[in-house]
Amino acid sequence: LEIRTGFEITGANQVGGEYTECQGSMGIRCMYWGQRVSRVVPDSYFLNYSSTKCFVSSNAWVVCQFAKDPCAEHLLAVGDENGFIHFLDAREDVITNSISADRSCVIDVSFVANRPNNLISISGHAKVTSWDIERQLALQQFLGHEGSVRALSVSDDNPDLFATGARDGTICIWDQREPQAAVVRPFNLLKNTHPLLAPERQSIGTKRRSRMSVSMSSKGITSLVHYGGNTLISASSSFKTGIRFWDLRYRGKNSPFRILEDPNSSSTRDFGIASICLDRFSSSLFVASTDSKIYQYSIQGLNNTPVGILQGVKRTSFNTYDFRIAASSTSDHVMFGGGDCFAVIWDLQEKYSNSNKGKLKHLPYPKYTLGGHRYE
Template sequence: MSVVKRPRVESAGSGSLIAGGGVDGRTEQITSSLSSPNVQLSGHEAEVLAVQFDATGSFIASGSADKSILLWNSAGENENYGVINGHKGAVLDIRWSRDSSQLFSCSTDLSLGVWDVESGSRLLKQVGHDDIINSIDIIKRGTELVISGSDDGTIGIWDPRQKESVSYIQTEFPILAVAATSVGDQVFSAGVEGTIHSWDYRYPSAPVYTLPGHGETNITGLAVSPDDQQLVSNGMDNTVRTWNVRSFTSDNRTLQVYDGAPHGIEQNLLRARWSPDGSRIAAGSADRTVVIWDVPSRRILYKLPGHIGSVNDVCFSPTEPVIASASSDRSVILGEVN
């Protein structure tokens, strides 16, 4: 792998992301493998648009408008151990493979990438979309497939072992966000029309059902809960919402509405994510904070400062009380959230 000159890794300071502090800003003893309660990873040369822990919690990948993906150790001094180059446009979303040996990415260059993490080389360049690819997700059980959503209005289904797509689902509007259940029995899409669609990709002629609720504003982020029972969405109506996506549900699927994470005028693709146990939701915000809610009560547990730009993506560690946030200020911050 190509190893970069080590970017800055520094404590974010007492005025930044607060470890275990909640809304009152108190700090607690370090309970993770971080060297400091808050660590800022600096090295990208443009906005950081995506961040993801791998399944083991040991590694972090960050994708940027500088066209690169940086790889970091999640513990200790959080060294940057490699860089992946190859996209000709901004990297808008990334996912680790199930075994952490590969990375999947999508870009404004109209392509998806499959990358070998050990060597940093591109294994496949997958093309077929006619416009910017905004979002990807993976099917985690059974055959590993990548789901993509594009401004061309299509959802792509991709086998990371093949250059050509498995199939496409045609929709009427540009797609800004996609998500899939772990077994792939439901694929979700949303975008500029403000409605979420559920699809069975084996029968793509029409959505299985739709979820209105964000009005006519853009929906920029989708994520399925760890138990596959709920979906979270982040919309430009300045709300984060949860939905009941269990099969055979016939009544109103709307569950909860969460406030406190505004979008702002930049119109970035701000995302929302679940904690590993499904008890918390986190979202990026244009007010430069990370907002974390308790799911049942809708109470804001943390509104974490530290960034000096819009927070575009967030990701909980699967193994420790740590959250990573990616920002337009060109940095990633890791912070404890006990």
């Protein structure tokens, strides 16, 4: 699941701390203030858009991602449930080549920044592989997980580093800078990353007392994202374990330096987290919870509770942890792909441009619905 608004800015002028305006290639007005660029994307961009062609496969698609390099952003990698990765040229609507990655389902893929020919994939058999796309060749295998690998994040600030998370709660940090090594071991291993506080009863005389103890088993990792060059953010199948921040500069340290709180902490029911993503400025973290809400956290401040909530996703859309949330890299839009054959998009532009929250027209509900799919 990816969201892109392909608007090019033809020019900009900035004088001191004041803003100036410029005209984009599609007539979009852009306001510049300091280093924060606000691209106003009109409704017509979404309302006039339609997919010209549909790729149909007998195997169910599981994950997709566009290449990160600007010179190859037309390239789309799609993984299916039978272990194949297909590469599509969006300009010509053709599949350029395919790779047999595993005998099991491809869980996630990620292009490597500044290396348009390099792709990382994870699959259900604890298999983590680095691929040469052009030669359709496996460059390296990364061994270290014992359970099913469920999450992947490649650092854009340091393309040699990436992280994977497994169902047993283990996070492996990998380094690709061993070109001669066909098999690579993790250089940093985080275990029991999301333990859950559970009540433990003890008998004292004739009375029974309850206290909270830390469960020895961790909840499974469901989503990872790099924040800057040295921080990794992790989420799990238990929201009560929080969203955890890890400093990757300290090897062997198994304690997060920050934990974002569960907004439903007073509830006896423990919801999970399906997916997390950062906005284009890396100032907000969006969290897709299985309670059918999207929570927004301001991670540049000290507040560990949500600052906003997006709604409008049906509860049936969260019947598994396979659904993804994505934020546009060029505008203030958030997309979620659910289980009811639709993808929905929230337009946060009205929130950021309207000081009177009582006049919001669509938020906290999605503004656009993208149809065309027959299945989840």
